[in-house]
Amino acid sequence: MGRVADKVALVTGGASGIGRATAELLAQEGAMVVITDVQDEGGQETVATIEAAGGRAAYHHHDVTDEGDWKKIIAEVIEAHGKLDILVNNAGVGGTGIPVEELPLEAWRNTMSVNLDGVFLGVKHGVGAMKDNGSGGGSGGGGGSIINTSSVLGFVGLPHTAAYTASKGGVRLLTKAVAIECAARGLNIRVNSVHPGFIDTPMVGGAIQRGGPERREAILKSQPTGEMGRPQDIAEGILYLASDAARFVSGTELVIDGGYLAR
Ligand SMILES: NC(=O)c1ccc[n+]([C@@H]2O[C@H](COP(=O)([O-])OP(=O)(O)OC[C@H]3O[C@@H](n4cnc5c(N)ncnc54)[C@H](O)[C@@H]3O)[C@@H](O)[C@H]2O)c1
Numbered sequence: 191m192g193r194v195a196d197k198v199a200l201v202t203g204g205a206s207g208i209g210r211a212t213a214e215l216l217a218q219e220g221a222m223v224v225i226t227d228v229q230d231e232g233g234q235e236t237v238a239t240i241e242a243a244g245g246r247a248a249y250h251h252h253d254v255t256d257e258g259d260w261k262k263i264i265a266e267v268i269e270a271h272g273k274l275d276i277l278v279n280n281a282g283v284g285g286t287g288i289p290v291e292e293l294p295l296e297a298w299r300n301t302m303s304v305n306l307d308g309v310f311l312g313v314k315h316g317v318g319a320m321k322d323n324g325s326g327g328g329s330g331g332g333g334g335s336i337i338n339t340s341s342v343l344g345f346v347g348l349p350h351t352a353a354y355t356a357s358k359g360g361v362r363l364l365t366k367a368v369a370i371e372c373a374a375r376g377l378n379i380r381v382n383s384v385h386p387g388f389i390d391t392p393m394v395g396g397a398i399q400r401g402g403p404e405r406r407e408a409i410l411k412s413q414p415t416g417e418m419g420r421p422q423d424i425a426e427g428i429l430y431l432a433s434d435a436a437r438f439v440s441g442t443e444l445v446i447d448g449g450y451l452a453r
Pocket residue numbers: 202203204205206207208209226227228229232252253254255280281282283284304339340341342385386387388389390391392393394
C-alpha cells in the first residue's frame with residue numbers, strides 16, 4: 191500500500207521541476223495524479239514517465255490565473271475520478287531580477303497573478319470540491335489536503351525580488367487564513383504551505399542564465415550546505431503533508447531549505 195493509495199491528486203505546474211517530481215512521487219505512492227500546466231509537452235512527458243513506471247496520471251492544459259479554467263478542471267476531475275483529495279498549488283513564475291524603481295507594474299501584476307491569484311483560485315475551488323468529500327471526520331464533513339508552494343522568500347527578502355517575495359509572503363498567510371477557516375467550519379480539510387530553499391530546477395536555471403556564472407556562485411555561496419536542493423527533496427515534504435500521516439497538521443509552514451533560514 192502506498193502512502194496516498196486510492197487518493198486523487200491535482201498538481202499544478204506539473205510539467206517541470208518541483209511539480210513534476212511531486213506528481214511522480216504521489217503516483218509512485220498510489221495516487222491517481224492529474225497534472226496541469228500551460229506547457230503541454232512537458233505535462234505529457236510527466237504523464238508518460240509516471241505511466242512507464244506503472245502509475246496512473248492524466249494531463250490537462252490549465253492556466254492557474256484563469257477562474258474559468260479552474261472551474262473546468264475541477265469539474266473534469268470530479269467527473270472522471272469521483273473526488274479530489276489532494277491539491278498541490280505549485281505553479282509559479284520566478285523573480286524578475288529588476289531593481290524595484292524600474293519594475294514595471296505589468297511585471298508586478300504578472301507575478302502576483304500567477305503566484306498569488308493562482309493559489310487563491312486553487313484554494314477557492316479546491317475547498318469547494320473537497321467539502322463534498324464523504325471521507326472526512328470533521329463535524330462539517332469534507333476531506334482533503336491542500337498544499338501551497340511558497341518559498342523561503344515568504345519569510346525573508348532578497349534584492350531584486352520585490353514582486354516574487356510579496357507573492358510568496360501572501361501565499362504563506364493565505365494558507366493560514368484558510369486553514370483556520372476550514373477548522374472553524376468543522377471541515378476536515380487541511381491547508382499547509384511548503385517553503386523550498388534554492389532548488390535546482392529550470393526556474394533557478396533561468397535566473398542563473400540571466401545572471402551568468404557569478405549568479406550561480408552567489409547562490410551556492412548563500413547555501414549553508416554549499417549546494418542547491420533537488421526537486422525530490424520538496425516532493426517528499428509535499429507527500430507527507432498530503433498523506434494521512436499529517437492528519438493533525440494544518441496551517442503550518444514546512445521549510446525545506448538546507449538550513450538557509452536557520453542563520
Ligand atoms: N526552484 C526553487 O528554487 C524554488 C524555491 C522556492 C519556491 N519555488 C516555487 O516552487 C514552484 C515550482 O517551481 P520550479 O522551481 O519547479 O519551477 P519550474 O519553472 O521548473 O516549474 C514551474 C511550472 O509552473 C508552470 N506555470 C507557470 N505559469 C503558469 C500558469 N499561469 N498556469 C499554469 N502553470 C504555470 C510552468 O509552465 C512550469 O511548468 C513555484 O511556485 C516556485 O515559485 C521554487
